[in-house]
Amino acid sequence: xxxxxxVEARKRTKDKVEIEHYSNDxxxxxxxxxxxxxxxxxxxxxxxxENIKAMLEELGFTYNDDYQTSDLVLLNTCSxxxxxxxxxxxxxxxxxxxxxxxxxxxxxxxxxxxxxEGVINEILTKxxxxxxxxxxxxxxxxxxILKEALDKNEREIEVFSREGNIVEGIPVKRDSKYKAYxxxxxxxDKFCTYCIVPFTRGKQRSRLKEDIVREVEELVKDGYKEVxxxxxxxxxxxxxxxxxxxxxxxxxxxxxxxxxxxxxxxSHPWDFTDGMIDVIAKYKNIMPAIHLPVQSGSxxxxxxxxxxxxxxxxxxxxxxxxxxxxxxxxSTDIIVGFPSETEEDFKETxxxxxxxxxDNAFTFIYSPRENTAAARLKDEVTLAEKEERLHELNDxxxxxxxxxxxxxxxxxxxxxxxxxxxxxxxxxxxxxxNKLINFEGDSSVIGKIIDVKVTSAKTWSLDGEIDEx
Ligand code: SAH
Ligand code: SF4
Ligand code: F3S
Numbered sequence: 001x002x003x004x005x006x007v008e009a010r011k012r013t014k015d016k017v018e019i020e021h022y023s024n025d026x027x028x029x030x031x032x033x034x035x036x037x038x039x040x041x042x043x044x045x046x047x048x049x050e051n052i053k054a055m056l057e058e059l060g061f062t063y064n065d066d067y068q069t070s071d072l073v074l075l076n077t078c079s080x081x082x083x084x085x086x087x088x089x090x091x092x093x094x095x096x097x098x099x100x101x102x103x104x105x106x107x108x109x110x111x112x113x114x115x116x117e118g119v120i121n122e123i124l125t126k127x128x129x130x131x132x133x134x135x136x137x138x139x140x141x142x143x144x145i146l147k148e149a150l151d152k153n154e155r156e157i158e159v160f161s162r163e164g165n166i167v168e169g170i171p172v173k174r175d176s177k178y179k180a181y182x183x184x185x186x187x188x189d190k191f192c193t194y195c196i197v198p199f200t201r202g203k204q205r206s207r208l209k210e211d212i213v214r215e216v217e218e219l220v221k222d223g224y225k226e227v228x229x230x231x232x233x234x235x236x237x238x239x240x241x242x243x244x245x246x247x248x249x250x251x252x253x254x255x256x257x258x259x260x261x262x263x264x265x266x267s268h269p270w271d272f273t274d275g276m277i278d279v280i281a282k283y284k285n286i287m288p289a290i291h292l293p294v295q296s297g298s299x300x301x302x303x304x305x306x307x308x309x310x311x312x313x314x315x316x317x318x319x320x321x322x323x324x325x326x327x328x329x330x331s332t333d334i335i336v337g338f339p340s341e342t343e344e345d346f347k348e349t350x351x352x353x354x355x356x357x358x359d360n361a362f363t364f365i366y367s368p369r370e371n372t373a374a375a376r377l378k379d380e381v382t383l384a385e386k387e388e389r390l391h392e393l394n395d396x397x398x399x400x401x402x403x404x405x406x407x408x409x410x411x412x413x414x415x416x417x418x419x420x421x422x423x424x425x426x427x428x429x430x431x432x433x434n435k436l437i438n439f440e441g442d443s444s445v446i447g448k449i450i451d452v453k454v455t456s457a458k459t460w461s462l463d464g465e466i467d468e469x
Pocket of ligand 1: 080081194195196231232233266267268293295333334335364365366367368369
């Protein structure tokens with residue numbers, strides 16, 4: 001048993017990060033068995049699940065869409081806010097009932113929650129029936145951890161608090177045939193005071209440029225149309241390597257692979273250089289869609305959040321991007337109800353939204369996280385006030401989503417067609433600026449980038465028709 005430890009998780013050492021290669025000599029463990037995996041949280045977790053699926057299938061497991069009839073159920077969890085926790089614990093409740101009926105059911109938990117001391121203590125005392133647990137740093141050890149749990153018929157918990165090396169070559173079973181996630185940097189060193197990620201994902205570690213480019217080249221060969229470069233803070237790419245290259249150079253090299261579309265998330269305003277803006281503006285296959293979380297419009301709150309920029313600095317960067325990439329869509333994340341946030345602070349957030357008119361915004365009520373600096377701040381804002389602020393903020397951001405979408409009506413936009421929408425029964429896809437668009441058409445265009453004329457706009461989507469010209 002290896003348990004997480006926050007003192008270790010907080011440490012940032014100068015230890016050199018080595019590159020290891022995945023290997024697995026365990027086979028046949030899952031032959032004749034099915035698995036189901038539930039994924040919570042961000043794209044990073046979704047991509048980890050794509051690795052987990054491939055590893056399980058290498059062991060002989062086959063995928064089952066229905067967790068209730070699966071032999072193995074794995075929860076890949078998220079810690080970012082309390083409600084992510086609640087969802088995972090709710091699911092564990094349902095799995096407990098299933099396990100009472102079927103003692104052979106194998107239940108596992110992994111992801112960010114596994115890195116939390118508090119969660120593991122709860123599992124140790126209240127969830128003794130869970131078969132295995134592993135963390136974000138030892139995903140690649142899944143075959144061994146599972147074998148240990150099954151051979152000994154005992155619960156196996158293996159969570160490393162320190163990040164260790166980068167492991168290349170983990171197999172992957174991608175959810176889409178057209179769009180792919182590619183990790184470029186793991187971990188985060190920013191330690192924003194509200195955020196648990198630097199504890200659950202460890203020190204910032206960049207993959208080598210050659211490894212990333214090789215992965216994208218293979219995707220091009222396999223007919224992929226879009227790649228999303230992933231990291232908690234992609235703009236910090238390369239800073240830990242001292243090899244003399246960063247995000248600018250990486251974007252350029254990925255662009256040269258010829259992949260039709262490149263996206264990247266998430267950009268922290270702090271590391272966004274002028275050079276990066278130039279590269280995005282220069283290369284047509286780097287999509288003009290930038291996710292630039294602001295979190296708050298009050299410089300006082302930003303300071304308490306440890307975000308390292310003021311409202312003015314954010315606005316300067318925002319306008320610079322808009323000036324040099326005129327068609328860029330910019331989206332953001334905003335937290336309301338951070339400890340001590342006053343009505344004036346909140347009003348500054350509304351003012352900033354009125355100035356930036358974001359294309360999209362993810363808005364959250366502040367949720368205190370175990371062991372973070374902000375969790376120790378006095379929080380006198382009531383939940384009712386926070387809810388009211390969220391409501392007011394959502395009403396405002398929605399106005400601008402619609403306004404931005406309205407501007408596209410009558411224009412023709414490039415769309416990567418992803419499939420037939422379950423709800424509407426017609427085709428859907430995403431524009432270069434990352435807007436969802438629905439339109440009639442033949443299924444032969446699925447997986448292609450085509451021109452679509454926008455005919456009308458809603459708050460969260462567009463309607464269009466294929467432009468045959
Ligand atoms: N690395 C990204 C953010 C990843 S988390 C970045 O820095 O931009 C995604 C979003 O969740 C954050 O941008 C923030 O708005 C929100 N978030 C993170 N911790 C939170 C907390 N404790 N309470 C509420 N929202 C939080
Ligand atoms: Fe969390 Fe801040 Fe790192 Fe984003 S940059 S993952 S918000 S600590
Ligand atoms: Fe959640 Fe971990 Fe992502 S906390 S948001 S799954 S990095």
